[in-house]
Amino acid sequence: MRDKVLHAPPDIDLFATEQPRLENALSRRIGADPENVERGLAQLVLTIVELLRELMERQALRRIDAGGLSDQQVERLGTTFMELDKRMEQLRAEFGLNPEDLNIDLGPLGRLL
Amino acid sequence: MIELVAITHAAAPPPPARLRAIPVGGLLAVVAPATEEEATAESLWRREELVEELMADCDLLPVRYGTRFADDEDAAQAVAARHATLAAALDHVRGAVEVSVRVIGAEPRATHAALSELARDAVERPVQPPQVLRGAYLVDRDMVDAFAARVAQLQAAQPGSQILCTGPWPPYSFSDRP
Numbered sequence: 001m002r003d004k005v006l007h008a009p010p011d012i013d014l015f016a017t018e019q020p021r022l023e024n025a026l027s028r029r030i031g032a033d034p035e036n037v038e039r040g041l042a043q044l045v046l047t048i049v050e051l052l053r054e055l056m057e058r059q060a061l062r063r064i065d066a067g068g069l070s071d072q073q074v075e076r077l078g079t080t081f082m083e084l085d086k087r088m089e090q091l092r093a094e095f096g097l098n099p100e101d102l103n104i105d106l107g108p109l110g111r112l113l
Numbered sequence: 114m115i116e117l118v119a120i121t122h123a124a125a126p127p128p129p130a131r132l133r134a135i136p137v138g139g140l141l142a143v144v145a146p147a148t149e150e151e152a153t154a155e156s157l158w159r160r161e162e163l164v165e166e167l168m169a170d171c172d173l174l175p176v177r178y179g180t181r182f183a184d185d186e187d188a189a190q191a192v193a194a195r196h197a198t199l200a201a202a203l204d205h206v207r208g209a210v211e212v213s214v215r216v217i218g219a220e221p222r223a224t225h226a227a228l229s230e231l232a233r234d235a236v237e238r239p240v241q242p243p244q245v246l247r248g249a250y251l252v253d254r255d256m257v258d259a260f261a262a263r264v265a266q267l268q269a270a271q272p273g274s275q276i277l278c279t280g281p282w283p284p285y286s287f288s289d290r291p
Contacts, residue, residue, distance in 0.1 A: 006279060009268065014275055015244075
């Protein structure tokens, strides 16, 4: 590492947690060159879809827990989310994306999902 | 395709090889040929070394990595459009450098206040635990040693605290503060 340390604390390793985050932020960047632009866009769009899907699922679970839904409605919600999950998997496969690729690093705010 | 590296005063000495300076009304837009390389920790360090080499001889505003223009005319136009802001920001950092401080296990407010006394300007950045303070300080070039000494003092005065101080850096955190 380049010597840019003006004052080192007794335990400098305590500060080493930022390095992996930087590497991660670099690798999680959306590739915008011509060959990669389609995959980059798909990554961005699918990330947002995945975020909405998870929010909907959480909201549905909350309503099920609150007991305001009939058995039939709960059954239908369950099937819907299973179908959505399957469809997301297909879309990801189509663009060669892993589940991890949709988990964008928001820097200080942590991971999106 | 060219990449904008930094903004300096027109009176700055000629930039090192590989770099060219485009005059824009009292300012210089320092540019390099754009490369196809990926953004990696290594390429960011190479850019950092380039900017630091430039910084050794003159005051400058570092430009965000990956700022690209089609040609000299495009770059000059972009700089001309923000000329007043850039000139003011350049005056603000004249003769100073950025010093970064990260703190664990000390009182953040008092630490930040004590360090700000030795700085021309200061900004706080968002922190992640266990860090309690992450600050950038604009420090006169001849005050950097005194600043580092103050850091050592603050750490000694707060048992169990950990304070990391790095620099001198180009004034990244003060490039948009006139």
